[in-house]
Amino acid sequence: MILKFKSLIPFLLASILALSTQSCFDGDDYDMDKLSEQVDWTPNMIVPAGYGTYTLWYLLNQHEADPADQTIMLDAEGFLHIKYLEEDIFTYNVADVLDFPAQSALNLSYSLPSFGVGIDYGLLPTFSPQTDQIQITTGGSTAITLYELDLNANLRFLISNPLNKFVDLSVSIPNGTVGGAAINEVFNLDPNLPNQEKILNLADLNLLFNTPYTTNNDIDIVFNITVIDDGGLVTSSGDLGINLEVQNIDFQLAQGDFGNQSILLDAGNIDMDVDFWDDIEGDYQFANPQISLQMENSVGVPFQINADIIGYASDGTSAALNPDALQPNYPNAVSATNPLAIDAITEIITYDKNNSDIVDLMALPPSDRLEYMGDITLNPVGAIAPTPTTPNLISNNSAIGVDIEIDIPLDFTANKLMLRDTIEDLDISDADKIMNAAVVIVTENGYPLDVMIDKIYFTDAAYNIIDEITDNEVIDAATVFTTGAKIGEVDPSSIKEVEHQIKLTQTQIENLNKTENLIINASVSTSNGGVPVKLKGDYELKFTLSVQAQIDLNN
Structure with a gap:
């Protein structure tokens, strides 16, 4: 859920309004040295509006009260993954075969x-x-x-x-x-x-x-x-x-x-429940997504899986996994301890960028659902033909069960991946007191992501646009290693303190009185010459926000 960064954007922008809705804060906890004095007019009010240090792990999981609801996971090395597991997506048993x-x-x-x-x-x-x-x-x-x-x-x-x-x-x-x-x-x-x-x-x-x-x-x-x-x-x-x-x-x-049978598998669908997929559009690719079929098989018949997964975006567009047909292993002998039983074998079949179109499927993104369907062919072409010395085997409790695990390491490239969010029901009644205003943002960004503000729209209650702010880069990315064992990981030496200002024009200040909603269009990009960035849970973003203004003290 890399794009939960969108939750920071309204937080940053809402600071502009802190002049009329100022709340208390503990000055002892606030680094006053990071409040800017670089605006080209002299402010008569500097309001510390926010500060904090956020790890990626916190940002991506702080909204989930129940750990069982988390789809973001940490691996043993601290890298972030989107993971989803569904059990028994494909099953067939003895009655389907014999x-x-x-x-x-x-x-x-x-x-x-x-x-x-x-x-x-x-x-x-x-x-x-x-x-x-x-x-x-x-x-x-x-x-x-x-x-x-x-x-x-x-x-x-x-x-x-x-x-x-x-x-x-x-x-x-x-x-x-x-x-x-x-x-x-x-x-x-x-x-x-x-x-x-x-x-x-x-x-x-x-x-x-x-x-x-x-x-x-x-x-x-x-x-x-x-x-x-x-x-x-x-x-x-x-x-x-x-x-x-x-x-x-x-x-x-x-x-x-048992012949060249074709067994139709029950179709179904998966909702991975990845929140941010509903709020983005643009060009991004995960470097190494995988779909694994975890199989337990006690049917002693060679078989081939002819299945597909089709993803649907919220706008109705779709993309298919298009996996290569695979012939998994199967048990070929009865149990030595029980001559009327076949010992099950387990196997994991993995679809990745080398044997499927999973990169395009996950870049769709499949925000609506993933549908799976297909069939299993027994004794397919190319398999060992059954003979009296190498027979097909099946017992009365033979079965095949297949679980599916989707694993998407947050290892990706993005180019102007668009995010949208809305701040609603604003009540700004004192904008006529503001002569000049700016938000000053001081950051130490340990995330390998550039965040850009494309447009901030001021709208009335019916979402008619009153005014807009066009801005440049807000948060500069940390760079990553582009070669070597740590390729894609953040280079700690590249993390620097950077200051940025968002200034309001006089017209924009005047239009605040009529504004009831803010619509924010922003984008996220990676750079590094196309090297995919790898997100780790302990990457940190440190920031300090202040709102600086000239107030008409006589009004």
Whole structure:
């Protein structure tokens, strides 16, 4: 908030009016030797109107009662920064990458020979195992190929037994294990009864999908039957019917190829709450602003961030960050301590002047808001392609969270950066007593900023201009080192005591009676051959103000 210096300007200018609204002061605290005697008329009144020493840190933060509201920060070396942090601007989780909708039921049949009017049990043929396929369907518009899946699920069977005998139906999944043990469940079926419901509970299930891997995500399931001998002939009315449905999929860990998905990120906006951006216009540039994305990622899929930030000024103009597309790091292995978890990794992605248009964005300035939007591309071009040995990985608690931190070191150049402020509701009734008046300002400026008064407008209550003051330099900048390790920092040897006068003409004095508002247009510039100045919190401005006047003592 370098431009909080605008708060000094009305303070300086309001001193002109101290002749008619003089307040008490402690003369012991005031350096009377710094009151000027250089005006070209002889004053009969010298009023000490102000004095003080102000550090940059005080000027920029004294208005914030709560430290949590401060956007100006000091770094370890005492340099000033504008900083802003917003959490969870971008998030996506497992459901955005992989989900399992309700699975379609599958109608199968176990082929039985025709037994005609009946056959003796001892003449039954040997029943061979029959292998069928279950398909695991994934959601979304992108085809996903699964290599391996850890999950909890149920297999629901509706089985119709056409035999007049009890039947044991054996169900096995060759490429599946439950808790490390092979899956082999036997269901006992009643004679001549359709739609017998049987549930196979599969907790802690590991599945290996059929090769060659396809987006069908096939798994073999093997059926075999044993007819129970209870005496008498065996009859049948057809094949044994099996209606199969995979239910209640609760996956723990998936490995596969999740495709070239594009995930839209939630858009939002940021108000950095930098007060002075509403009150300035002109040419300035920060030397090294940065936007950092602080990421925590437990989604084991290579991805690319395709996002942008657009800043809007109060007048509606805009500028974009235009960052380079980046492919951050991602976890590529399951946890050694928990084979069903993926350890999150953290990373900071930084956009700066080398990979974005952040300098133009912050020079806009974004006084209204910053809007962010974009998407994430999974398995982008150029990333390591998923294979069974380098699969995409995702667990049921995988997620990506992204916080954004904006860091603008107050390291900048400025050329006639215009400031505007207004002093309202003035009541000046004794200006007719003033014959001559001047404000004398004595400064030791440790700030690397030149402050210029462009215009001071006297206006009536409706802000119609009555008169104006045009002035020259008021506060001379301290110079900075232009080479070496301290480049941009103030050279202490350049800080000198400087005196300046603002004189009022007779017309301006006469117009004070009609003045109800003062509008001040000022500007701030840096010099130093274009070397950016670096602002430190302990830079000081020392000043003494006095108002000198000739008063008509007979009036």
